[in-house]
Amino acid sequence: MAFDKTILTGRIIDDNTWWDDGRIPFYDEFSKRRYYRGFYELVTQKFPHRAVVLMGPRRIGKTVIMYQAIQDLIDSGISPKNIFYFSLDTPIYTNMPLEELINDGLSINDVKLEESYFFFDEIQYLKDWEIHLKSLVDKNRKSKFIASGSAAAALRMKSIESGAGRFTDYFLPPLTFSEYIDLNGYNDILKETEVDFNGPRRFYKCNDIEKFNNHFIDYINFGGFPEIALNSEKVKNPERVIQKDITDKVIMKDLPGLFGIENTLELQQFFNVLSYRTGEILDYKKVSQETKTDNKTIKKYIKYLEAAFLIKVLHRVDISAKRFKNITQFKVYLTNPSLYTGLFGRIKDIDERFPHLVETAVYAQYLHREHEFLRYANWKSGKDEGEVDLIQVSNNFQDVQWAVEFKWSDSPKAGKLKQFMSKNNLRKGVITSKTKFEDYDDLLIVPNSIYAYVVSKNALDKLDEEILY
Structure with missing residues (x-):
């Protein structure tokens, strides 16, 4: 015109x-x-x-x-x-x-x-x-x-x-946890330390882990979006801001424009289901039943939502870190735990879904490392079955470089993690906790909030080194 x-x-x-x-x-x-x-x-x-x-x-x-x-x-x-x-x-x-x-x-x-x-x-x-x-x-x-x-x-x-x-x-990823802490000036309660994890590694301890965890909970609810995270006292009804300005615009405007989607209501309902199940192991049959969509549509919608950077799919390996020929199950993570808030309201640490949001928040700190082969391990053979939440494998899938199990508890059980470590010749593994920090010969137990901070902080330091050199 x-x-x-x-x-x-x-x-x-x-x-x-x-x-x-x-x-x-x-x-x-x-x-x-x-x-x-x-x-x-x-x-x-x-x-x-x-x-x-x-x-x-x-x-x-x-x-x-x-x-x-x-x-x-x-x-x-x-x-x-x-x-x-x-x-x-x-x-x-x-x-x-x-x-x-x-x-x-x-x-x-x-x-x-x-x-x-x-x-x-x-x-x-x-x-x-x-x-x-x-x-x-x-x-x-x-x-x-x-x-x-x-x-x-x-x-x-x-x-x-x-x-x-x-x-x-x-x-440019959503605001990382270390950015959230540093930009808000909350890092005064952290103290640098060192742990032995495939050689000396810089880590942090905290003199008030309960206070630091409260910041982590706030980050899970609103921290991924700089406008809200850095101006929380000025933003009224941040849940509505996240929903209307982010998820609704992506589902109703961005994706239809990019892919010619007509049934945006069905896509929204599909996204709601995946968001609620963030951090869980899913299979196509279960998702099909819950969303009333066929496998072809499920794969198409997942592709759309990944393209819009709302979700990230994590693929499965077995106890020997080998890939499966037939992909029947997978994990889906929200790329930003705050998206959950926009859909279902803010979440408290006593909520039954909270451990999945903790896992989602920690996984989000790895999103900038797309070139690395991140997977989860899940196996079942007779009575032997188990899972390890996050591992990194070499490009040829011959070696496991590290393995992490996420827990929101101070009594984390590491039996399945150690079984996986033994199978893959890993000397030391990581299991997260709520407040406990212990460094053993074969296991590092570290609070989720500290671990999330370290992962994102080290990544940014590495980025700065690449720029300098």
Whole structure:
């Protein structure tokens, strides 16, 4: 539908407020996440010449770190008029080619495309976005293009297929537990220590584990989303914010737009069932009965929900860490335990579902490590049966590198974990607890809250090292 060009011009000007005074009004209100540094390194990288594709679920700060990058570019000496931002979920931009948007922006400021920066937010709303972006990268060697999107799996698939050598993917996960603790200033009750786990490892102890656990419970309920986690006293009815602004928009808007889904009510009900069962072992027969859907539809919906980064599927191995030929069971985790709050309300540590949310929260700290082969072990042979919640295997599935069993108890039983360790020549395993911290020769018992903090903290420290070196 044709419209007055001045409307488009006005929208572009409104979205690029820094053109006037070189400042973003709300820039100083937001703390920088630890993941920002790695993103900004890619934004300013001159060689190799690639577009940056920022991926992650809704409302975890992608737009904010784009704005932070824009402000830092300006502060580094880049002219504000050479930096352009377009939010592609804005209706006025619907079906507009990226090149046309760029030309409109350049004509407003009367600047050249060379040495300019272009930020495209929620790029998945543009049909064939990867073709448009690849073309821009190939034609314009002195300009920088940065895109973001909420459908991580779908974006990555298209990025790999069409953008080989032209795009660099950067994944921004929900707020990790260590970020939540550090940004809120709660880390004053932690003390660094060392444990022996495949060699000396940095760990933390806590002089008030009950207080630290309360922070962990708050994180489970609301901590994955920076806007809520860092401004909890200002957000009224955070459960509604999570439901309406995140799950409902993804189910009702993002997924239908990406995959042409018509029966969004059925998909919503399916997601509700998986969310309630987060951290449980499921099988196709049970899910089919509970959701009244066939196996083909189940696999399709799981693919959609993974693409929207609402869930993550964990696959099964046996007691020898070998894969099964026929996949009949699996685990599904919410990528962010706070999604449970949006659907079913906040949860207390005495709730019967709480241990599954604890496991979900700890598993969420591993989401940035997608290149690693994480699995769960489950076996049954005669009277012998058992399960280990999380293991890491080598790429060829020949070796088990570590194994963890999650418990919300101070009397955790490690019999099945030790059986698995013996079978796979593991010297030491980890079992989590509620408050107990004990370091034995063959077993580390550590509170879930401490373990979640350590996993996410070490990952971010490793990311910083990769940037430095």
